[in-house]
Amino acid sequence: MNSTTNFQxxxxxxxxxxxxxxxxSIGEHIGRDLEDFSGDRDALAYHLNLVLTEATTNAIKxxxxxxPKDTVRINIDIQxxxxxxxxxxxxxxxxxxxxxxxxxxxxxxNGMGLFFIKTLMDSVxxxxxxxxxxxxxxxxxx
Amino acid sequence: xxxxxxKINGFNILFVKDERIDAHNSADLKDFIxxxxxxxxxxxxxxxxxxxxxxxxxxxxxxxxxxxxxAKSGKLSLSNLQNQVLSMFELTRLNRVFExxxxxxxxxxxxx
Numbered sequence: 001m002n003s004t005t006n007f008q009x010x011x012x013x014x015x016x017x018x019x020x021x022x023x024x025s026i027g028e029h030i031g032r033d034l035e036d037f038s039g040d041r042d043a044l045a046y047h048l049n050l051v052l053t054e055a056t057t058n059a060i061k062x063x064x065x066x067x068p069k070d071t072v073r074i075n076i077d078i079q080x081x082x083x084x085x086x087x088x089x090x091x092x093x094x095x096x097x098x099x100x101x102x103x104x105x106x107x108x109x110n111g112m113g114l115f116f117i118k119t120l121m122d123s124v125x126x127x128x129x130x131x132x133x134x135x136x137x138x139x140x141x142x
Numbered sequence: 143x144x145x146x147x148x149k150i151n152g153f154n155i156l157f158v159k160d161e162r163i164d165a166h167n168s169a170d171l172k173d174f175i176x177x178x179x180x181x182x183x184x185x186x187x188x189x190x191x192x193x194x195x196x197x198x199x200x201x202x203x204x205x206x207x208x209x210x211x212x213a214k215s216g217k218l219s220l221s222n223l224q225n226q227v228l229s230m231f232e233l234t235r236l237n238r239v240f241e242x243x244x245x246x247x248x249x250x251x252x253x254x
Contacts, residue, residue: 109202
């Protein structure tokens with residue numbers, strides 16, 4: 001019997017880094033509890049923790065820091081064969097295509113976050129919209 | 143950031159007590175390391191046994207420490223990395239940049 005139930009987790013947090021632990025932990029728990037996932041669940045749990053942490057950090061960085069009421073919304077959509085993370089921010093946005101890959105021969109302190117997301121997940125898109133930007137990350141669970 | 147420093151066998155060892163290094167506490171870790179280097183402790187070992195999770199900003203903080211130590215002819219090495227944490231260094235090839243030891247005994251045997 002297929003024990004996976006489709007479900008969604010929807011969280012709205014203030015744009016403060018102290019909430020990264022909470023968001024990362026949700027991802028870690030989801031990864032560990034995916035009973036039908038036949039791959040390395042410890043690795044998946046870490047990767048979801050990491051990707052949610054990096055994506056949320058990114059949204060906080062790009063947020064409107066002058067507005068104390070600004071929020072980041074994180075939606076995690078767990079389906080039978082795919083997990084979709086959507087992170088919504090209200091900042092100016094950025095161009096996903098122009099973010100350079102890290103230079104492994106001359107490593108720098110910054111710029112590894114999107115590399116992790118792109119490397120560990122199956123697809124990443126960033127859509128700028130008037131009402132808010134959406135970073136959408138997909139991970140196949142098969 | 144919860145860290146303690148100890149001098150063992152002549153090595154300056156920084157024990158990271160937090161389970162998690164992310165953008166919330168990585169700047170504190172970076173500042174702590176830079177402060178130690180400025181105080182002349184340019185040969186550092188960061189002991190990470192308690193660290194279950196590190197993100198890109200945590201790797202960046204350690205890399206910053208390494209670069210500052212090397213700029214003063216010193217060295218920053220790592221020990222006791224948990225498997226998933228080590229895999230982050232491998233993914234970013236930073237395992238080729240840092241000296242990574244299994245535990246402090248291996249540090250003392252190799253660097254003594």
